[in-house]
Amino acid sequence: MSVDTAAIVVLEIVNSITILVLLALGLALIFGMMRIVNLAQGEFFTAGAFTVLSAVRFGHLPLWAGMLLAPVVVAGIGIVIERLIIRRLYGRPLDVMLATWGVSILLIGLITVIFGAVTQGIPFALGNFQVGRYSYPEYRIVMTTVAAGLMLGVSLLFRYTAFGRRARATIANPEMASAAGINTPRMFMLTFGLGAGLAGAAGAIMAPIVGVVPTMGALYIARAFITVVVGGPVVLVGTLSSASALGFIEALISRFSLFQIETAGHCAPPPCAINIGGSAFFGQIALLIFAILLLRLLPQGISGFWRQRR
Amino acid sequence: MRRVWSSTETLAALLLLLPLLAVPWAFKPYAANVLAVYMIYGILALSLTLIWGYAGIMSFGQTAFFGIGAYAYGAIGLNWINRTQQTHAALVGGLVAAALLAAVVGYFMFYGRISDVYASIITLALTLVLFAFAVSTGGDEWVIGVARFGGFNGMFGQGESSQNIANFQIPPVTVWLPGMAEPFQFKINRESAAGYFLVLGASVLVYVVVRWLLRVRLGRVAIGIRENEARVASLGYDTRFYKFALFTIAGAIAGLAGILFAAWGRFVNPDRFGLGFASSTVVYVLLGGRTSLLGGFVGAAIIGYLTSYLAEIVPFATIPGDATPWMRFLMEAGRRIVREAPLLVQGAVLVGIVLALEDGVTPPLSRLLTRYRRWAWWVLLPVVVLYFAHRVACLQADWCLF
Numbered sequence: 001m002s003v004d005t006a007a008i009v010v011l012e013i014v015n016s017i018t019i020l021v022l023l024a025l026g027l028a029l030i031f032g033m034m035r036i037v038n039l040a041q042g043e044f045f046t047a048g049a050f051t052v053l054s055a056v057r058f059g060h061l062p063l064w065a066g067m068l069l070a071p072v073v074v075a076g077i078g079i080v081i082e083r084l085i086i087r088r089l090y091g092r093p094l095d096v097m098l099a100t101w102g103v104s105i106l107l108i109g110l111i112t113v114i115f116g117a118v119t120q121g122i123p124f125a126l127g128n129f130q131v132g133r134y135s136y137p138e139y140r141i142v143m144t145t146v147a148a149g150l151m152l153g154v155s156l157l158f159r160y161t162a163f164g165r166r167a168r169a170t171i172a173n174p175e176m177a178s179a180a181g182i183n184t185p186r187m188f189m190l191t192f193g194l195g196a197g198l199a200g201a202a203g204a205i206m207a208p209i210v211g212v213v214p215t216m217g218a219l220y221i222a223r224a225f226i227t228v229v230v231g232g233p234v235v236l237v238g239t240l241s242s243a244s245a246l247g248f249i250e251a252l253i254s255r256f257s258l259f260q261i262e263t264a265g266h267c268a269p270p271p272c273a274i275n276i277g278g279s280a281f282f283g284q285i286a287l288l289i290f291a292i293l294l295l296r297l298l299p300q301g302i303s304g305f306w307r308q309r310r
Numbered sequence: 311m312r313r314v315w316s317s318t319e320t321l322a323a324l325l326l327l328l329p330l331l332a333v334p335w336a337f338k339p340y341a342a343n344v345l346a347v348y349m350i351y352g353i354l355a356l357s358l359t360l361i362w363g364y365a366g367i368m369s370f371g372q373t374a375f376f377g378i379g380a381y382a383y384g385a386i387g388l389n390w391i392n393r394t395q396q397t398h399a400a401l402v403g404g405l406v407a408a409a410l411l412a413a414v415v416g417y418f419m420f421y422g423r424i425s426d427v428y429a430s431i432i433t434l435a436l437t438l439v440l441f442a443f444a445v446s447t448g449g450d451e452w453v454i455g456v457a458r459f460g461g462f463n464g465m466f467g468q469g470e471s472s473q474n475i476a477n478f479q480i481p482p483v484t485v486w487l488p489g490m491a492e493p494f495q496f497k498i499n500r501e502s503a504a505g506y507f508l509v510l511g512a513s514v515l516v517y518v519v520v521r522w523l524l525r526v527r528l529g530r531v532a533i534g535i536r537e538n539e540a541r542v543a544s545l546g547y548d549t550r551f552y553k554f555a556l557f558t559i560a561g562a563i564a565g566l567a568g569i570l571f572a573a574w575g576r577f578v579n580p581d582r583f584g585l586g587f588a589s590s591t592v593v594y595v596l597l598g599g600r601t602s603l604l605g606g607f608v609g610a611a612i613i614g615y616l617t618s619y620l621a622e623i624v625p626f627a628t629i630p631g632d633a634t635p636w637m638r639f640l641m642e643a644g645r646r647i648v649r650e651a652p653l654l655v656q657g658a659v660l661v662g663i664v665l666a667l668e669d670g671v672t673p674p675l676s677r678l679l680t681r682y683r684r685w686a687w688w689v690l691l692p693v694v695v696l697y698f699a700h701r702v703a704c705l706q707a708d709w710c711l712f
Contacts, residue, residue: 098596099665
């Protein structure tokens, strides 16, 4: 393998990891901190993308302003949903899951009512750069930078700010935290809002490179959940490590899995061969299979495994 | 000995079965056609009730087994129908494919001791990945014999007839047993309601089998697992095996529903793996009641009727040119809301039931029936029987009172 091919493969792996981190961060936060499986997370992602779309198309704002606006708007939506629905269901994990699924379906319906069921694109002006014989989109580098920034920001927020300390106390022991004067319902609300906002940011960042359509959340939610499940209970370390492992597999399989199988008869024209693999889809299949195998070995996820070892 | 079958249950069975048996003669074929698909969804929902309501495993992936059953039936049926004139192998193949997939997934989930919440997520991911797979099979290379997967367009057969390429549909369930002069097709149309009775028979059969399963050791242990898994395990039961077995059986039942669906519509497309279908299945069970075996059927019928009713009232009228902007806006908004009504209704039902009515509608209904069973026996049942007798007489022999 020549140097430029190797460089492109590395870049593609980094891109896969970036996308998984972006998708899973908010979900991991809500799941890890609040033990809530939020099935509406995919629609928060969609809402972020549509915020950018409407800011650019109807508000005539520049793209970056729309992208800054999206997490705020989506965090607001998340907080409203927490106050109206999820608040009543704490301590009933399966019911929360079903209710958030209902919310997810309702949001898809509402977004379709407002914007229509058509795929829309967001134009942006960034080109490609050359890596040896290959060209590579610059925007992917921007995405990686933003993902890293979000990880760092969340880590700093929970480690060094008063909000972070209170939130962690609330998660560790709600009654004790409440006795110590922390407004725990408010902490849950803000944590949920933060998780929703992160999904909104992910949707905003990815909006220019995907088709913006009301059902887009469903395309990504499966991978996000797999990443979170494989990551295990520790939010940041788990997300990063599982995104790395899964992203690595996904990118490699997507690139290097082109098999040709000769088929006998029943097709035209005669030299019949099935090309299997060599597409993003097979990367995703590999990701699912790898995740299921990994969970067979490490039921607590990667970070749970390391926690047990210590 | 405990009474297995209460008089209320006899009453409920009569109230449901007598009208259902009369439907093909009492209404136009359209009614039988629609009721058949509600019952097919009901069977699918019953498979979810079995593992969710009784073993406590929430699976978003029953539709995956449904879809696999449907695709396997389609692929085998298309290839064999012209050679053997029957679909026996397709029926078996669909069941086996669904059970096999459920067994593999169940093995990894339950022997991996994945917690309940993770299990739901993995089943959801399975459906979505299968959706992505089914969508990406549009190309010419995705062909099994004469059966084309067809990507978004769904599965159909393609063969050559006198140098033209002809498309044909998935066959209905076709039986040709040794003693029979010619193959028998279970169709639903003006002449025949055999397909309807096939689905009705399958529903009753599955209901009876599941009821029996829940009374024997497998079902009793499953209910124990739902109540307290650690205690059941400490009594010496291998809870992993019981969950695995029940999950596989539920997968096979979902696969049966898929087979019936493919044979009913003579068609299957990737939507069966989609999020929308997965969510409607959960909605059927939740609305009908997740602890009642009939719940899935009730939920499927209610939602099915509601969505088709809402679809009918889509305002087709064009917006008049002299309407004020506000009127225009309101009419357009109303039209769009009605168009998305199935989604909005499903979402609202999910949220509403979780927040307000945890048991669904079937348990309160059966309580009502138990409480007023005397009235139901002597008033409701005769009224229902007379109504359907009149419908049959009216439609078949033109003896109409009103």
